[in-house]
Amino acid sequence: MEEDVDQEDGTFSNVSLDDTADSGTAALYSKQDSEIFTMNCDMDGDMEKVEMEEKTRLINQVLELQHTLEDLSARVDAVKEENLKLKSENQVLGQYIENLMSASSVFQTTDTKSKRK
Numbered sequence: 001m002e003e004d005v006d007q008e009d010g011t012f013s014n015v016s017l018d019d020t021a022d023s024g025t026a027a028l029y030s031k032q033d034s035e036i037f038t039m040n041c042d043m044d045g046d047m048e049k050v051e052m053e054e055k056t057r058l059i060n061q062v063l064e065l066q067h068t069l070e071d072l073s074a075r076v077d078a079v080k081e082e083n084l085k086l087k088s089e090n091q092v093l094g095q096y097i098e099n100l101m102s103a104s105s106v107f108q109t110t111d112t113k114s115k116r117k
Contacts, residue, residue, distance in 0.1 A: 101107035
């Protein structure tokens with residue numbers, strides 16, 4: 001690889017792209033370009049780290065929401081069972097009250113149609 005440093009300020013280098021020095025193909029890079037490239041690499045590493053942290057945070061949030069959903073589903077199932085139990089008890093109580101009313105003379109139904117005739 002061939003390198004030439006500008007004698008005035010030393011900020012540019014010719015870097016051969018071939019292993020042969022006679023090819024005449026060279027790229028011109030400044031120290032500023034090299035620093036920007038290095039900074040971009042650092043930023044890329046930081047960005048990857050930030051992306052991984054964000055991904056981890058989102059995964060944790062999804063897992064937490066899944067657990068919350070499971071808890072809510074269990075609660076809904078418990079409420080459904082309680083509701084069915086209460087409906088059954090209400091039917092039993094309703095039948096009991098109906099039997100008491102039919103056995104009592106106070107609650108005997110009167111036939112209003114026969115009185116009208």
